Amino acid sequence: MDHTELVLxxxxxxxxxxxxxxxxxxxxLAETAMLTRSEQPPETFFRRLxxxxxxxxxxxxxxxxxxGIGVGAPNGNYYRGTIEAPPNLSWDFVDVxxxxxxxxxxxxxxxxxANAAAFGELMFxxxxxxxxFIVITLGTGLGTGIVVNGDLVHGFSGFAGELGHTIVEYGxxxxxxxxxxxxxxxASATGIRATARELLAARPEPSALRGLAxxxxxxxxxxxxxxxxxxxxxxxxxxxxRILGRKLADAVAHTSPEAIFLFGGLARAGALIFEPTRQxxxxxxxxxxxxxxxxxxxxxxQGQAAILGAAALIWKELAKYAPLA
Amino acid sequence: MDHTELVLxxxxxxxxxxxxxxxxxxxxLAETAMLTRSEQPPETFFRRLxxxxxxxxxxxxxxxxxxGIGVGAPNGNYYRGTIEAPPNLSWDFVDVxxxxxxxxxxxxxxxxxANAAAFGELMFxxxxxxxxFIVITLGTGLGTGIVVNGDLVHGFSGFAGELGHTIVEYGxxxxxxxxxxxxxxxASATGIRATARELLAARPEPSALRGLAxxxxxxxxxxxxxxxxxxxxxxxxxxxxRILGRKLADAVAHTSPEAIFLFGGLARAGALIFEPTRQxxxxxxxxxxxxxxxxxxxxxxQGQAAILGAAALIWKELAKYAPLA
Numbered sequence: 341m342d343h344t345e346l347v348l349x350x351x352x353x354x355x356x357x358x359x360x361x362x363x364x365x366x367x368x369l370a371e372t373a374m375l376t377r378s379e380q381p382p383e384t385f386f387r388r389l390x391x392x393x394x395x396x397x398x399x400x401x402x403x404x405x406x407x408g409i410g411v412g413a414p415n416g417n418y419y420r421g422t423i424e425a426p427p428n429l430s431w432d433f434v435d436v437x438x439x440x441x442x443x444x445x446x447x448x449x450x451x452x453x454a455n456a457a458a459f460g461e462l463m464f465x466x467x468x469x470x471x472x473f474i475v476i477t478l479g480t481g482l483g484t485g486i487v488v489n490g491d492l493v494h495g496f497s498g499f500a501g502e503l504g505h506t507i508v509e510y511g512x513x514x515x516x517x518x519x520x521x522x523x524x525x526x527a528s529a530t531g532i533r534a535t536a537r538e539l540l541a542a543r544p545e546p547s548a549l550r551g552l553a554x555x556x557x558x559x560x561x562x563x564x565x566x567x568x569x570x571x572x573x574x575x576x577x578x579x580x581x582r583i584l585g586r587k588l589a590d591a592v593a594h595t596s597p598e599a600i601f602l603f604g605g606l607a608r609a610g611a612l613i614f615e616p617t618r619q620x621x622x623x624x625x626x627x628x629x630x631x632x633x634x635x636x637x638x639x640x641x642q643g644q645a646a647i648l649g650a651a652a653l654i655w656k657e658l659a660k661y662a663p664l665a
Numbered sequence: 666m667d668h669t670e671l672v673l674x675x676x677x678x679x680x681x682x683x684x685x686x687x688x689x690x691x692x693x694l695a696e697t698a699m700l701t702r703s704e705q706p707p708e709t710f711f712r713r714l715x716x717x718x719x720x721x722x723x724x725x726x727x728x729x730x731x732x733g734i735g736v737g738a739p740n741g742n743y744y745r746g747t748i749e750a751p752p753n754l755s756w757d758f759v760d761v762x763x764x765x766x767x768x769x770x771x772x773x774x775x776x777x778x779a780n781a782a783a784f785g786e787l788m789f790x791x792x793x794x795x796x797x798f799i800v801i802t803l804g805t806g807l808g809t810g811i812v813v814n815g816d817l818v819h820g821f822s823g824f825a826g827e828l829g830h831t832i833v834e835y836g837x838x839x840x841x842x843x844x845x846x847x848x849x850x851x852a853s854a855t856g857i858r859a860t861a862r863e864l865l866a867a868r869p870e871p872s873a874l875r876g877l878a879x880x881x882x883x884x885x886x887x888x889x890x891x892x893x894x895x896x897x898x899x900x901x902x903x904x905x906x907r908i909l910g911r912k913l914a915d916a917v918a919h920t921s922p923e924a925i926f927l928f929g930g931l932a933r934a935g936a937l938i939f940e941p942t943r944q945x946x947x948x949x950x951x952x953x954x955x956x957x958x959x960x961x962x963x964x965x966x967q968g969q970a971a972i973l974g975a976a977a978l979i980w981k982e983l984a985k986y987a988p989l990a
Contacts, residue, residue: 415953424953472821486919488813488820495813495921496797497957505951506915517951590831594811594919596820626830626842628740628749632822 345407346400348393349651351453352376352413354428357385359393360644361400362651366464368644372396378429386439408447408654411436412456412646419498421450427481427516449653453477453646455492455501457603457638458485459656460649462492466601466639473597475638476503476588478606478613481516482524482531488595492656503591504528508583527584529559529605536562536576547572563609577612584613585620592621592629603638603645610637670732671725673718674976676778677701677738679753682710684718685969686725687976691789693969697721703754711764733772733979736761737781737971744823746775752806752841774978778802778971780817780826782928782963783810784981785974787817791926791964798924799916800963801828801909803931803938806841807849807856813920817981828916829853833908852909854884854930861887861901872897888934902934906941913942914949917958928963928970935962 346369350359353376360371374392377385397406413436414426421437423429440448451459458475461467467475471490477483482504486493493500504524505517512521513534525531536549536557548565549557549572566573588600600621606613618635625633640648671694675684678701685696699717702710722731738761739751746762748754765773776784783800786792792800796815802808807829811818818825829849830842837846838859850856861874861882873890874882874897891898913925925946931938943960950958965973 470821472825488818488920489816491814493813493920496795496923497921497954499951499953500797500919500921502918502951502953506918507911507949510911519949519951522951586832586835590915591919593827593831594825594916595813595818596822596825598821624832624844626824626827626844626847628824628827629822 344403344405346404347407347651347654348409349647349649349654350389350393350409350411351456351646351650352411352423352429353453353646354378354414357389358647359389359396360647360651361396361404362648364655366648366652368647368651370396370400371644371647376429378431382431382434382439386442390443406444406446407658408449409440409444410456410459410650410653411448411450412453412650412653413450414453415499416450416452416455417498418449418451418455418492418494421448423450447654447657449657451492451494451653452483452499453649454483455485455494456649456653457483457640457645458487458492458501458649459652460640460645461485461601461638462487462490463652463655464640464648466599466636470598472595473599473601474591474595475601475603476584477604478528478602479604480529482528486595487597493595503587506587506590508587523583523587527580527587527606532559532562532576532580532606533557535579536572539572539575543572545571549573559606563612566609566612574612577609578616580606581613581616582620585617585622586624588617588621588635589624592633593626596629597633599634599636601636601638603640603642607637608642669729671729672732672976672979673734674972674974674979675714675718675734675736676781676971676975677736677748677754678778678971679703679739682714683972684714684721685972685976686721686729687973689980691973691977693972693976695721695725696969696972701754703756707756707759707764711767715768731769731771732983733774734765734769735781735975735978736773736775737778737975737978738775739778740824741775741777741780742823743774743776743780743817743819746773748775772979772982774982776817776819776978777808777824778974779808780810780819781974781978782808782965782970783812783817783826783974784977785965785970786810786926786963787812787815788977788980789965789973791924791961795923797920798922798926799920800926800928801913802929803853803927804929805853805855807853811920812922818920828912831912831915833912848908848912852905852912852931857884857887857901857905857931858882860904861897864897864901868897870896874898884931888937891934891937899937902937903941905931906938907945909938910942910945910947911949913946913960917946917954918951921954922958924959924961926961926963928965928967932962933967
């Protein structure tokens with residue numbers, strides 16, 4: 341293993357962009373962050389990104405070689421190296437590979453944030469050695485990365501893995517994507533807040549959540565109230581898990597994964613979310629799949645997951661050409 | 666291309682078993698059929714199968730070599746070469762590869778009937794040259810074969826691709842699998858019959874179907890009545906297509922195929938089933954997938970599809986080891 345080669349892993353988020361220098365074993369040697377500021381044009385962002393990355397690189401011990409740059413971004417397209425109509429950024433269309441080429445002459449690969457998380461799981465996490473698994477990121481929305489036969493599924497469009505926009509309830513909650521009743525309007529940090537508000541409106545019983553104004557009624561507040569035994573909060577988790585578990589049963593009927601990894605803020609609620617999810621999934625599985633799927637927490641360290649995932653994208657690409665390197 | 670090599674394609678169905686000798690280009694040189702009779706033990710079946718296959722082979726011009734045997738069967742497991750708890754056969758568990766080894770010393774591969782249809786589409790049909798597509802077989806039930814990155818998805822369990830047992834309506838129609846509300850209880854020959862019976866019970870208007878006793882109320886009778894403009898029959902097709910199309914939108918959000926091929930009896934209804942299916946799928950697609958998926962009829966000749974699909978399984982296996990042969 342060549343320890344002098346490093347890749348830059350870059351995660352472009354709605355608010356922050358984080359970047360790190362990662363070696364082939366998944367060790368992050370240095371990392372930094374900057375504001376994304378997508379209200380400014382993409383060219384401005386990439387100029388700032390170049391300066392930030394250069395400063396990060398200059399701080400590393402000498403003797404490293406940059407082997408490539410992996411980018412995770414909302415609606416990142418693997419085939420085209422683009423970001424297209426991203427939900428949480430003000431840009432319409434960004435040719436990431438082209439913008440990068442102004443500064444770097446290395447392999448640049450792009451994918452969406454959930455696929456990057458799945459690449460990270462495959463190369464450095466609990467998905468190592470598995471050929472078929474799914475990563476579900478439970479953040480503001482619900483992202484999905486699907487691995488089949490040891491590789492990410494990008495599909496014909498390059499956007500495969502969008503379980504957040506499968507429909508749970510026709511005519512249900514309005515989704516930012518324009519559809520009604522999408523899974524991510526129920527199973528996400530945003531979704532559990534909406535469920536808690538609905539329960540508070542429908543039920544007379546006392547709840548610790550009633551003292552909170554809407555901005556304070558966060559998924560974290562619901563988690564803390566549930567831990568303290570608040571029945572409305574416990575039910576909000578039970579409902580969220582049941583809806584998620586049902587859709588995971590559908591996902592199993594598609595690609596039959598060995599494991600489904602839950603990742604992101606809501607997954608940190610542990611048994612509160614895992615138990616109802618597992619139970620609802622198992623109840624709705626076709627018999628041949630029962631007992632074949634584990635629902636597990638991610639094996640990638642939460643703090644560096646986005647950087648490691650974006651970096652893994654490059655290491656996976658390079659491994660295709662030199663599998664024994 | 667070596668024209669002397671042939672494979673046997675065998676389709677084991679609930680009533681009939683069909684077999685044929687197929688060359689590498691997908692030409693079926695000879696075919697025959699026998700009753701399956703799964704009330705008899707598997708050993709009896711395989712002894713009869715061997716005799717039938719030998720007779721087929723003996724009828725071929727001399728000089729051919731048997732390169733392998735591909736088997737499509739309900740709940741056929743690709744990894745284990747088995748048939749496990751098949752829904753339409755009286756057998757519990759059959760080790761097909763072991764039973765075959767008593768008679769033949771060649772490569773034997775097994776998969777379920779819908780996966781075999783997808784192998785056929787990939788090697789000999791309209792899926793040639795596509796890397797990502799889905800085949801939906803609309804027969805008594807609803808089978809699915811999913812192709813990702815140019816290969817069939819078998820998944821961890823070996824049973825991947827069972828959209829027929831994703832749930833359309835929780836607490837809905839009882840399915841033979843034990844779940845309630847499975848897609849195949851709505852979108853299949855059986856499903857459209859149930860929908861027509863429900864419509865006849867709920868609606869007062871006259872219908873050509875009212876003159877039919879239940880055994881005569883087949884999907885073919887509903888098709889013929891719909892062609893003649895019978896409103897109940899037209900609505901039964903519209904409902905069936907809408908339910909199927911919604912679930913196809915979910916399927917697209919998983920693997921983002923280039924095409925979805927509809928195959929089997931119900932698919933022969935043409936626009937009556939394709940139009941509402943396409944419309945409901947498109948309406949329920951996440952924006953990035955809109956306009957990226959074609960819903961098409963199969964490109965494999967209906968009569969020989971099962972044999973060609975089972976045979977394609979072997980040609981695909983052999984191609985893995987000798988891609989330029």
